[in-house]
Amino acid sequence: MAAHDQPRIIKYNKLNGKYLKDADELFKKKDYSQASEKYWGAAAEATKAYAESIGKHLKTHADLWDFVIALGKKEPGLNLVHLFADANHLHSNFYEDELRPEVVEELAKSVKKYIQTIKEL
Numbered sequence: 851m852a853a854h855d856q857p858r859i860i861k862y863n864k865l866n867g868k869y870l871k872d873a874d875e876l877f878k879k880k881d882y883s884q885a886s887e888k889y890w891g892a893a894a895e896a897t898k899a900y901a902e903s904i905g906k907h908l909k910t911h912a913d914l915w916d917f918v919i920a921l922g923k924k925e926p927g928l929n930l931v932h933l934f935a936d937a938n939h940l941h942s943n944f945y946e947d948e949l950r951p952e953v954v955e956e957l958a959k960s961v962k963k964y965i966q967t968i969k970e971l
Contacts, residue, residue, distance in 0.1 A: 889961045893934060914934075
């Protein structure tokens, strides 16, 4: 595998954009559990795109967490672990559908901040 697998990076970035758009549309339709999962997916795809750009291929949920934790230690001022935890909370909401709309909205802001930060690295 190439250190910088451009087709994968392109695919992950495309999925990130699609999931963000889908999430915002689902939120407007008040489908909060589905929106939550799409926000999570957007964060995961942004993470995979960045990892791929530095030669790391992430496959599992644990891989994502290990990568974000390591990145958080390297860049502690960016608050990446906390922001990614907010995305993970949305992932859980897909299954539980327990978060109020206001909470989903706030966590979605964290996801968008996380994605912006990852893309700026």
